Amino acid sequence: MNFKRLLFYLIINVVVSSVTILLVLNIWDRSHRSETAELEPVSMLPTVIASAVPPTNTPSPRPTLAVRPYEVGPGETLSEIAMVFGVSIDQLLEINNLDNPDDLRAGMTLQIPIQGSIAPENNDTSQDDAPVESESMPTATPPPQPESNIIKILTIVGINDLATEHLQIQSLSPEALSLEGWRLETNDGQVYYFPKITLFEHGAVDLYTRAGINSVVALYWGRSTPIFQSGDRAVIYDAEGDVQAIYSIP
Secondary structure, eight states, X not given: OHHHHHHHHHHHHHHHHHHHHHHHXXXXXXXXXHHHHHHSOOOOOOSOOOOOOOOOOOOOOOOOXXXXXXXXXXXXXXXXXXXXXXXXXXXXXXHTTOSOGGGOOTTOEEEEXXXXXXXXXXXXXXXXXXXXXXXXXXXXXXOXXXXXXXXXXXXXXXXTOTTTOEEEEEEOOSSOEXXXXXXXXXXXXXXXXXXXXXXXXXXXXXXXXSOOOOOSSXXXXXXXXXXXXXXXXXXXXXXXXXXXXXXXXX
């Protein structure tokens, strides 16, 4: 009787132990799975995919010519101004936004390009102070600013008449002005060199085309035929070759 009771308790103990072990294993398995799930890395797919954009060809900026202002005088034409400054009529039209050369009028201010010069660009780089090697290129000497404030050709009288044809020239300087070494040129290349003569304060002198004897108020070119016609131009240069006065015959 005692043996059967002992066997019964032993069986019950084995069953309880097995159930306990199964419960413990089940609980451990569940907790292990939750921890593993928490530790698993989460992979995030990118939401934006960058696409390569092919570079575009950006045109290089055109160099800008340096310019100077010039006030148009009475009777001057665009072709005459272009000839004096050594530029083309098309350049003057483009730079000054003119459609017709006949739109020119006295008192208008034109922008005249300076030949052989380019306006500096405002580039903010770290190599501004670095020496730059430049090729040796010949550059044209820019023509000087005409129509100074020291002398003026008032008019040309007696056009195409040798007996009366002459220029009236007046000094605008409040001081004595020596014309020695100065010259007058026509648009067809004829040149007159002034003798040793001085114009005093606001003084004037007439330059005749014909021959004669020079005086303090009259000079003579010594030509046998008239020089000027309608549309011609006369330019006075000083001893340094700078333009001092321009007159265009209407």
